[in-house]
Amino acid sequence: MGLLGTRSAASAPTxxxxxxxxFRSRLRRDVAAWALVIVFLPVSVAAALPFxxxxxxxxxxPTEIHSLTITWFPSEFYLEGYEYAxxxxxxxxxxANSVFVSGIGVLxxxxxxxxxGFLFAKKQxxxxxxxxxxxxxxxxxxxxxxxxxxxxxxxxFLNIKxxxxxxxxxxxxxxxxxxxxxxFLHSVPNELIDSATVxxxxxxxxxxxIILPLSRSVLAAIAILQFLGSFNEFLWPLVMVDNQxxxxxxxxxxxxxxxxxxHPSRMLAASVLGxxxxxxxxLIFQRHIxxxxxxxxxxx
Amino acid sequence: xxxxARAPRPRWRRPSSFVLVVALxxxxxxxxxxxxxxxxxxxxxxxxxDLLSTVVPVGFDNYVAMADDRTFKNALKVSAIFxxxxxxxxxxxxxxxxxxxxxxxxLPQKVYLxxxxxxxxxxxxxxVLMFGYLFNTQAGLPGMLNDIFSALGIDTSFVNPLGSKxxxxxxxxxxxxxxxLGFGALIFLVGINEIPLTLYEAAxxxxxxxxxxxxxxxxxxxxxxxxxLSITSFIGALQIFDPFFVMTRGGPGDATNVxxxxxxxxxxxxxxxxxxxxxxxxxxxxxxxxxxSQLAIARTRWEY
Numbered sequence: 001m002g003l004l005g006t007r008s009a010a011s012a013p014t015x016x017x018x019x020x021x022x023f024r025s026r027l028r029r030d031v032a033a034w035a036l037v038i039v040f041l042p043v044s045v046a047a048a049l050p051f052x053x054x055x056x057x058x059x060x061x062p063t064e065i066h067s068l069t070i071t072w073f074p075s076e077f078y079l080e081g082y083e084y085a086x087x088x089x090x091x092x093x094x095x096a097n098s099v100f101v102s103g104i105g106v107l108x109x110x111x112x113x114x115x116x117g118f119l120f121a122k123k124q125x126x127x128x129x130x131x132x133x134x135x136x137x138x139x140x141x142x143x144x145x146x147x148x149x150x151x152x153x154x155x156x157f158l159n160i161k162x163x164x165x166x167x168x169x170x171x172x173x174x175x176x177x178x179x180x181x182x183x184f185l186h187s188v189p190n191e192l193i194d195s196a197t198v199x200x201x202x203x204x205x206x207x208x209x210i211i212l213p214l215s216r217s218v219l220a221a222i223a224i225l226q227f228l229g230s231f232n233e234f235l236w237p238l239v240m241v242d243n244q245x246x247x248x249x250x251x252x253x254x255x256x257x258x259x260x261x262x263h264p265s266r267m268l269a270a271s272v273l274g275x276x277x278x279x280x281x282x283l284i285f286q287r288h289i290x291x292x293x294x295x296x297x298x299x300x
Numbered sequence: 301x302x303x304x305a306r307a308p309r310p311r312w313r314r315p316s317s318f319v320l321v322v323a324l325x326x327x328x329x330x331x332x333x334x335x336x337x338x339x340x341x342x343x344x345x346x347x348x349x350d351l352l353s354t355v356v357p358v359g360f361d362n363y364v365a366m367a368d369d370r371t372f373k374n375a376l377k378v379s380a381i382f383x384x385x386x387x388x389x390x391x392x393x394x395x396x397x398x399x400x401x402x403x404x405x406x407l408p409q410k411v412y413l414x415x416x417x418x419x420x421x422x423x424x425x426x427x428v429l430m431f432g433y434l435f436n437t438q439a440g441l442p443g444m445l446n447d448i449f450s451a452l453g454i455d456t457s458f459v460n461p462l463g464s465k466x467x468x469x470x471x472x473x474x475x476x477x478x479x480x481l482g483f484g485a486l487i488f489l490v491g492i493n494e495i496p497l498t499l500y501e502a503a504x505x506x507x508x509x510x511x512x513x514x515x516x517x518x519x520x521x522x523x524x525x526x527x528x529l530s531i532t533s534f535i536g537a538l539q540i541f542d543p544f545f546v547m548t549r550g551g552p553g554d555a556t557n558v559x560x561x562x563x564x565x566x567x568x569x570x571x572x573x574x575x576x577x578x579x580x581x582x583x584x585x586x587x588x589x590x591x592x593s594q595l596a597i598a599r600t601r602w603e604y
């Protein structure tokens with residue numbers, strides 16, 4: 001892939017120089033590279049501090065948390081916070097709702113992105129450029145500009161407030177997924193599609209048997225970015241959902257914040273429970289996330 | 301524009317069912333969920349409407365009211381300070397981090413990137429909980445710093461930044477910077493990695509050090525990415541809502557009552573949908589002007 005290969009790793013000397021000087025300069029570069037890593041260590045520890053502090057403190061007893069002398073490591077493995085959090089905050093329900101809503105949305109958006117990408121990259125029809133520019137222009141519209149009327153559309157005209165549908169529908173199409181898939185499919189040779197067409201396959205079959213499998217890697221990147229985006233969404237569910245059974249994880253976490261009291265360990269335990277699956281998800285799919293952002297960030 | 305020999309225009313054929321279905325679905329979806337709400341926002345901005353009682357057209361009254369609304373003007377000011385300070389500082393930090401990561405070996409680069417990316421995938425609502433505790437005067441970072449300094453014989457009294465009018469905005473700015481540092485750094489890292497290595501080798505042969513290499517190779521080639529990131533950062537930063545809504549609730553006083561929060565409250569606490577829509581249009585205009593002017597500046601400065 002080499003997308004994230006380092007500068008230095010690839011810079012093998014091209015001209016044959018005396019082996020000693022090559023060794024010296026390489027050594028110097030090695031030392032410089034590792035010195036950078038070490039100098040940089042405190043900065044990254046600072047970035048991780050909020051996480052470390054939360055994970056450690058979630059096991060502290062209330063007296064330990066409130067004591068005047070700050071301790072880093074909990075003196076005992078105090079689990080009351082976790083028991084309380086699991087019992088009193090609808091974390092599991094929130095997770096299930098979030099995963100369901102985001103999952104369906106992602107599935108839909110991946111298929112629609114591939115369809116629209118195929119349409120714009122390989123098909124000719126009247127008004128194609130106009131439609132594409134129209135969809136691109138929606139990327140420029142800030143969410144707040146359409147926030148209130150969107151609420152009216154969902155709550156009054158479609159009358160789907162307090163349904164899963166209201167949370168899924170905004171994610172069924174994604175302009176940004178369409179853009180990336182289109183760009184990717186541009187690089188696919190037409191012959192590949194033409195040969196199938198000659199064999200008598202219609203557009204639907206070409207889409208299903210050629211386009212979809214072909215764009216797998218791009219679609220994976222889109223899927224994960226979309227998933228994280230809709231999983232973390234807060235403002236839209238906040239106005240769309242009143243029924244607590246439909247609360248997504250961020251809404252549940254809001255209730256946790258509101259329940260702040262003399263027991264920070266409960267709150268912290270809830271955060272740990274909320275965050276840990278996301279961290280694991282991220283670590284598993286990290287490569288795709290990085291690739292997805294690379295695709296969208298630089299080329300978009 | 302030279303007329304290059306083009307393939308002959310294909311004769312008009314009936315579009316396939318695939319083309320018809322997908323194109324129509326796209327058109328309907330984006331009309332219904334983008335165009336219609338946008339036009340509606342424009343229209344609602346000229347109305348007095350609470351969703352329940354009858355609609356009263358009021359002309360430009362909502363826009364005039366904004367000019368007299370002290371809370372609105374304060375919100376505009378707070379947002380301007382927040383966005384104006386946050387975006388340049390954050391972009392610089394992201395660029396520096398990206399450049400540093402680009403010079404690391406694959407393994408440490410990966411490890412650091414993972415670390416700095418964790419805040420990006422952390423939901424705001426959990427970040428808010430973490431920081432709420434970390435900012436705690438007694439049990440959190442301020443207390444820790446006080447302990448460290450008193451051990452060194454210096455008396456300090458760091459307190460929760462969100463508790464004071466003067467530092468609350470700064471506190472949220474710090475959180476926002478922390479949350480998006482890894483995102484921008486990754487984009488810069490990818491951009492730097494796409495610069496051909498031969499350029500750096502040539503510079504090295506000519507005797508250019510790291511700083512001059514950055515100044516004369518990396519920076520000019522990274523500017524388009526900087527522009528794109530800058531535009532999206534302005535758009536994103538002005539719309540940040542979650543930490544203000546959950547953490548400071550606009551306070552203390554109105555010190556963190558930003559544009560987005562005030563708009564939300566006008567609509568969903570006061571049910572002044574007309575007024576809030578007019579505010580949304582103002583926000584749209586501000587962002588449009590910001591984006592277009594950045595593009596214009598970029599064009600005049602960078603194209604020869």
